[in-house]
Amino acid sequence: MLVEPTQLVDTERGLLSRRIFIEPEIYQQELQQLFARCWLYLCHDSQIPLPGDFYTTYMGEDPVLVVRGSDGQIRAFLNVCRHRGNRLCRAEDGNAASFTCAYHGWTYGNDGRLTGVPNLREAYHGELNRDRWGLVPVAQLDTYKGLVFATFDPEAPSLRDYLGEMAWYLDTFVDRREGGIEIVATHKWVMPCNWKFPAENFGGDAYHVNWSHRSAVTTGFSVGSTASPASGNKAVSPGQGHGLICIGADAYGDAPLPEIQAYEREIRPEVEARLGPRAKLINPIVGTVFPNFSVLRGTSRTLRVWQPRGPDKTEIWSWVVVDKAAPPEVKRAFRLSGVRGFSPAGTFEQDDMDNWQECTQTCRGIMSRRVPVNTQMGLGHERFDPALGAWASDYGFSESNHREFYRRWAELMANGAAANGTAGNGAGDA
Amino acid sequence: MGPAMRNEDLIREIEQFLYCEARLLDSRRFHEWLELFTDDVRYWMAGRSNRYPKSSKAITILDPERYVEDDVGREDELALLDESKETLAARVARLDTGMAWAEDPPSRTRHMITNIELEGDDAGAELKVYSNFIVYRSRAETEQDFYVGAREDLLRRVDGAWKIAYRKLILDQNVLTAKNISVFF
Numbered sequence: 001m002l003v004e005p006t007q008l009v010d011t012e013r014g015l016l017s018r019r020i021f022i023e024p025e026i027y028q029q030e031l032q033q034l035f036a037r038c039w040l041y042l043c044h045d046s047q048i049p050l051p052g053d054f055y056t057t058y059m060g061e062d063p064v065l066v067v068r069g070s071d072g073q074i075r076a077f078l079n080v081c082r083h084r085g086n087r088l089c090r091a092e093d094g095n096a097a098s099f100t101c102a103y104h105g106w107t108y109g110n111d112g113r114l115t116g117v118p119n120l121r122e123a124y125h126g127e128l129n130r131d132r133w134g135l136v137p138v139a140q141l142d143t144y145k146g147l148v149f150a151t152f153d154p155e156a157p158s159l160r161d162y163l164g165e166m167a168w169y170l171d172t173f174v175d176r177r178e179g180g181i182e183i184v185a186t187h188k189w190v191m192p193c194n195w196k197f198p199a200e201n202f203g204g205d206a207y208h209v210n211w212s213h214r215s216a217v218t219t220g221f222s223v224g225s226t227a228s229p230a231s232g233n234k235a236v237s238p239g240q241g242h243g244l245i246c247i248g249a250d251a252y253g254d255a256p257l258p259e260i261q262a263y264e265r266e267i268r269p270e271v272e273a274r275l276g277p278r279a280k281l282i283n284p285i286v287g288t289v290f291p292n293f294s295v296l297r298g299t300s301r302t303l304r305v306w307q308p309r310g311p312d313k314t315e316i317w318s319w320v321v322v323d324k325a326a327p328p329e330v331k332r333a334f335r336l337s338g339v340r341g342f343s344p345a346g347t348f349e350q351d352d353m354d355n356w357q358e359c360t361q362t363c364r365g366i367m368s369r370r371v372p373v374n375t376q377m378g379l380g381h382e383r384f385d386p387a388l389g390a391w392a393s394d395y396g397f398s399e400s401n402h403r404e405f406y407r408r409w410a411e412l413m414a415n416g417a418a419a420n421g422t423a424g425n426g427a428g429d430a
Numbered sequence: 431m432g433p434a435m436r437n438e439d440l441i442r443e444i445e446q447f448l449y450c451e452a453r454l455l456d457s458r459r460f461h462e463w464l465e466l467f468t469d470d471v472r473y474w475m476a477g478r479s480n481r482y483p484k485s486s487k488a489i490t491i492l493d494p495e496r497y498v499e500d501d502v503g504r505e506d507e508l509a510l511l512d513e514s515k516e517t518l519a520a521r522v523a524r525l526d527t528g529m530a531w532a533e534d535p536p537s538r539t540r541h542m543i544t545n546i547e548l549e550g551d552d553a554g555a556e557l558k559v560y561s562n563f564i565v566y567r568s569r570a571e572t573e574q575d576f577y578v579g580a581r582e583d584l585l586r587r588v589d590g591a592w593k594i595a596y597r598k599l600i601l602d603q604n605v606l607t608a609k610n611i612s613v614f615f
Contacts, residue, residue, distance in 0.1 A: 052492030070492060089488070092480040092604070095497050096489035110492065185507055187477075189606035215527040219520045315605060332506075339512045345475075345611035347524055350532040353609040354570075 003029055005413035011403040014376030020409075021194040022363035027311040033413045034291050035060025037153040039162045041293035041305055042066050042076060044319065045146045046182040052095040052110055057317070058307050059152065064138070065089050066148060069111040070097060074143070076150045077112050077135035088135070108135050145175045147303075163289070165238035165389040168275075172284045173295040173303075176271045179324035183303075184335045187318045187343045193356035194363075195292055195308040196409075198316070201352065202296065202304075203243035203288030204235045204401025207377065212355060216347040221340060222299040225253035226285055229396025234282065235382075236401070238390040241408025243401030244287030245298075253285045253298040255337035263330045267323075281387055290408055299348055300341035301334055312360050318342065375399050375406070437552050444559055444585065445546055447592050452541035455614055460522040463614065467515055468586055468595045475511040475579075475599035475615065476503035477606070502600055510601060510611060521614075532612035538568040539613050556595065559583045563599075567613055575608035577601060577615065 003026055008017040020026050043055045043066055054067040056079055063079035065088065081088045081101040088108065089099050098115060100107040107116030112135040117128060138150040142159040144167065149159050160167065174181045191198075201208065209217075210227035217224035225247045226233065232248020247253055254260045272279045285298040292306040304318040320338030322331040342349045362368045378398030385392045393400045454463040467473070479501040482488055491497050503509060513521070524530050545562040565577040584596035599615050 050493060050496070090480070091482045091489075094482055094489060095491055095493045097492040098490045100488055100490075102488060185509065187508075187510070187606075188604065189608065189610075191609040211529075212531060215524045215529040215531075218527060219524040221520065221524070335506070335509075336512055339509050340517060343510060344606050344608070345511050347521060350610035350612045351530065354531055357609065 003413070005410040009406045009410040010372075011375075011407045011410070014374065014379045014399065014403060015372040016375050016406060017372055018363045018369045021196065021360055022311050022369065024311055027308070029413060030308070031060045033415070034409070035062075035308065037151065037156060037412065038291055039140075039142075039149045039151045039156065039159050040291075041289070041303070042141075042148045042150055044181070044183050044303070044321075045074070045143060045148055046324075047093065048074065048148075050095075052097055053093075054089065054096055054110070055093045056089055056091065057305070059138070059150065060308060062152075063087055064150070065099070065135070066150075067096070067110045069109075071111070073111075074141065074148060075112060076138045076141050076148075080136070081106055082114065082133045082135070112137060145171065146180045147174060162240065163242070164240055166240070166242040166287075166289060168278065168389065169236070169238055169242075169244050169284050169287060170289070170295065172275055172279065173287075173297055173301075174321070175274060177267060177274070177323045177325040178270075181321040182324045183319045184322050184331060185320040185338055185343075187320075188315060189344045190309070190313065190315050191353050191357065192312060193314055193353075193360040194311055195306045195314040196405075197356040197359055198306045198314065198352070199288050199290075199292050199294065200402050200405050201356070202286050202294035203405055204237075204245060204399065206233065206235065206245045207397040207399075208355075212351050213348050215351070216299075216341070219347070220256060221347040223252060223254075223256050225251050225298055226396070232282070233396030234388075235378075235393040235396075235398040236282070236284070236287075236388060236390045237382075237392075237404040238388075239404075241290030241405050242288065243404055244284045245401075246282045246284045249280050249283050251283060253283065254301075255299055255333070255341060257333045257337060259330050259333040260337065263326065263333075278387065278389075288405070290405065296342060300338040300343075300346065302338055302342050375402050379403070440552055440557075441546070441548060444548060444557070444592070447585070448543050448546060448559070448561060451594075452543050455541055456539050458536060460525060460614070464515075464519055464522055466592075466594055467518065468588065468593045469515050471515050471518075471595055471597065473511065473513040473518060473594075473597045473599075474505070474509050475601055475611075476505075477508040477510050477601055478502060478604050479508065480604040510606075511599070518614075530612075532610055535570070537613055540566045541615075542566075555587045557585045559585055563615060565613060565615060567608070577608065577611070577613070578603075579615075581615070 008020050040059045047055050048068045051070045057064050064076050065079040066076045068074050079088050083106050086103040098107050098109050105118045109115045114130040114133045139152050139154040141150040206226040226245050234246050236244045236246050286296045288294045294304050296302045301321050302318045307315040322334045378393050381394045382391050382400035481501050483499045542564040543561050547560040549558040561581045567575040579601040582598040585592045586595040
């Protein structure tokens, strides 16, 4: 029985029920309706560049093994042994021709095929068809400019259609120079908040920067480009729940390190040539690909996934990225700005945690939960801008992106038909 | 050469130096704490990866020459902190703004420093010092975190006083269970 999401989200009036941030039934519905259907970010192809390279991650709460087969093809599977359901691979990355379960020793090739079953002949009397008991693959896997995504829904639109106009905006983060980006550092940590708070925050909350993060701006860790709603700043919604905070094309949002400032000046003609005329209109700084993948260029450069871990818990998986073509001293500067700005100890990021935690925890109160949260900033003051290919707010601070995020959330939460068509009860297979 | 063979006075002196440092941190006397570092200090914290060793039978490695089994973050990866004297000072200045929300109200910390081991020439101006730490953090009403790991310090005698010229911290977690790192080590 699904909770009717239109009772929870009223984007016309800018009101959200706080039940969506705390109730276990709604969270379970999100796992089914969003995380089992949407395209979710897995990893960057620079993390698994050669045959046998693997990376383990999650899609929703499902553990997933991403592996480049000996044939060079990237595949992703549930990281679950088909025998007793043990987690197959316990390492976060590495290189393998095959994976062997620690429980009874079932072995799978890096293409997912079941290749080894101890005592197959004697114990199974040769009656186990190994071809039918390989690892369970994701329904679709695709890459966009080195970003590896997958979905559990065979009926999902293509990745390119799912991203829509967001694809260009992603280019401004990952395709600024020939060769794209590479990962230089990884941070993973747990925060006691609902996953939607960071997702909506990165997708459109310029408003909090000047207050939540003022200490880091005044002490020189950031230029605070989104903190003041200058004329060029906008909340931009390219559709399907994706959103970004953008600054003016000539505004500078990177870390205030001289190496980075000089580098950005130097590469600007190349960046503009690659990104095309829209790059002369707008400069995207931070954004969220619905539902839980965010990209950041302001202060620090990171990609991150908000891994849901129950209604009141989220793991942040964050990767500091650099342009592959950047010289070593610039890569070093970006790495340091990542560690110092957006990481567990980041001078920006550490101040977000208590806010998101308390926004979640206060929902436990039955009276607090009855009072909707206000998502009305700039309501009715957004318009579709054809040059941007997106809805844009008329002011640098707006919750127009929040409303788009939750509009999409409600749409997917309500639409149950295709949601678990392939999931079944798990017993009818093979 | 183990500590037992060393000058006992030097061992006591270094222990007292590290305990005093811990007391400054737990008393939130961060400006005095900063004075314990040389101007050229590098202060960094590595994380831990979660990898199979090469000997593991859980995988058959396809490409042994490229396989990395080391699980301690290298200098160019997985740093949780990577600071100079200047950025440490800026972090302390940030705490003084009245808007450093991760520490407002402040965390309550207790630094336990153990396993102190000296390496190097007793008579020299620099001394390598190993230690382990448990940092307990109590926050807000009932929140608790334990940050546990190791330190490798290079201490340098400057005008008769010990200063920390290099500090490497290793935090023994893969996915950090604390929501942030807003305290010093």
